[in-house]
Amino acid sequence: MTLKLASITLIAFTFFNCNTSKTTIETQSAVANKEKSVSIENKKWVLTTLEGQELSHSKQQSAMIYFTLNSENNRITGFSGCNTFMGTYKLENGNRISFSQMASTRRACPEGSFNEQQLLSIFETVDNYTITDNSLALNIAKRVPLAIFKSGILEPSPVVEKYWKLKTLEGKDVKMAENQDREMFFTLKSQDNRVTGFAGCNTINGQFELEAGNRIRFYNMATTLKMCPDVDVNESAFLKIFEIADNYTISGEELRLNVGRRTPLAVFEAVYFK
Template identity: 55%
Template sequence: MKTKITTLAIFLLTLVGCNQDKKSNAPVPSEIKVENNQIELQESENELTTIENTKWVITKLEGRDMTDREKNGQIIYFILDFENKSISGFSGCNNFIGAYKLDDGNRIIFSQMGSTRMACPDAKINEAQILNIFETADNFTIANNILSLNKGKRAPLAEFKKVKMDDNLVTEKYWKLKTLGGQAVTMADNQEREIFFTLKNNNNQVTGFAGCNTMSGEFVLEEGNRIRFVNMATTLKACPDVDVNESEFLKIFELTDNYTIKDDILSLNVGRRAPLAVFEAVYMD
């Protein structure tokens, strides 16, 4: 009798040990909060990181399919800049910028939203409805690279898909003008500095020098090496002794709709015609 009891006890202990091993190999449930607080925090941080420094392209607006925007080149998107806690994007006609704040529980708040005021009668999009997404949203959910911006527990205000952030070869470079309208450009002896421009990733700003005046504005990059310049402006300095046609140079930013780059040579183009202007990348020591 004693032998039977001993054998049964060994069997039970073995069974318990196996179950404990299985539990130790099982995935850790996300509901664990006290003993595994560090694990839960790590999962939360990973989830938050996935929505920042990523391009999000709209696919649905209040349940309505929006993928047709990609076909006509008016891609509506936004990017959250982790370093500056800023949002930038394109709403169908205008660029918009602002600030954001992430909190626990996938909460998100957008503030200080503003946009350019370019008129686009052919855009066929209610930009106010797009911007209202960010004014209204207070939380987000993400699954399978689809991001939903929500208000409370209602149906999503909008859904966005995650797209790859390509290495951008055109921004954050000093582009020196080489040819304008097919003609070589040389710097006049009394010219203050060479003609150039730079595209800054921060808030999509354009800065440069047109031969006499400094210039500024904004730009929009879209797939297929498409580019648009908006809100371009210059200082009003007069340089009667400088032999440069600033208006001809500034005109290229009104006309350009695409660009090409090869071996640090940038061409600004309209359609498939000959380049409006050609620039060379200059690297400062």
Template identity: 55%
Template sequence: MKKNIIGLTLILLTTIACNTSKKTQEPADNVVTNFSDKELITKEKWILTELEGQEITGNKDNHIYFTLNANENRIQGFSGCNTFMGEYNLNENNRIRFSKLASTRMVCFDTPVAESEVLKVFELADNYTIKDNLLMLNVGRRSPLAVFKKSTPEVVEKYWKLKSLGGQEVKMSENQEREIYFILESNTNRIKGFAGCNTFNGTYALEEGNRINFSQMAATLKACSNLTINELEFLKVFELANNYTIKGDVLNLNIGRRAPLAVFEAVYFH
């Protein structure tokens, strides 16, 4: 009888231990999810688009914005006239708190919104939500204190027409269907384009300092003759390029600090 009781007790203890193990593992999934959210909020420049329900507009060079430095847990930004900085803490369930911010003391009279109202957002906010490239800073479950959009680098979402390859000007062949071009899609981080005869696509990644890397490049296999450009040489540009420069509507894809591998011009359609 005692043996039966001991055996039953061991079974119960084992069952409890297993259940406890499962329960302690469940929050780990949440941590992964929250870490992913932290990645989203700390890797971007966030531009103010709405404050207390009112749309905010500004010129290209005077956006109100902030960025979060994940390595130092510091925030820095621009409030319309002055720069500001401070510290922040991220916790589970998209909780966020900002320390008292320090700001420069320039006097401006043409700011799109009172700077004190911008800084007050960071004083009050205790959580955030991210949806469709928009970031909302909130207090409790009320309407957002402010809405920010992800900054889009100049290189993406533009139609880049090839102008020169390896220093040589490029002209269309008579039998060429269309001009050689590429587009970087911001939402999918994919590149698509036309190489003179074949279409191509792949993925790209942007990093600080105008660094760019292309991967998983693929092209259709049509055969075309009498082209003024070697498609393989053109596609090799994306294999070699590791940085870019933009001046106005001209884009250079480069490797290191050498002369551009290829030069492109932005084309706008109305």
């Protein structure tokens, strides 16, 4: 009788262990599959911890330090406290990630501001990431995370993906000149931060960066070299706007490009096509 009872207990114990192991394996598999299904692209990642030090609100100077990964062109763009930065990235199996050397704007930053180079250097060394709930950790090997970010809301700016037709330039109304092919305008493309437009005779193109507080910067602006002697338009005045504008304001369907708090350099209106 004792032998029979011992046999039954052994069978029950073996069955329990098998089920427990099966459940554990299934749970681990489910967690792994869940991690694989979580994408870190096309999201706003806001910095919370850098090399073990939590960032205080005052240290961020009331502006979120963040980056985003654009899955369409594998480009990273972000804001490092004073300057914007950009580059490319590559994702591989096993949550591996690598970045190109970052390019950054060269704005003069206030003394004692956030150490931007400390953040940018992380992208040069990181080789993997882990994601838990709404937190993203950038790591090197299996060491303590170099930086931790939280998921933020990636809100589209009302200034991008619109056709902005020039209304006034330096306080004066703008009208199309005779023989002018089309009105003067520009558009901002969010996919690759590209500027395109028409200056009255020549087309224009370049790049732009948006920052907190409705700040904007244009760079790498270029034009075609077409000669239009019969078109009475001041292209140089229009192009000068993109050199000095540093902020914008929007009211309804009207956009103003400004420098500091002075009178708007130019006023544009949104045009919609059917």
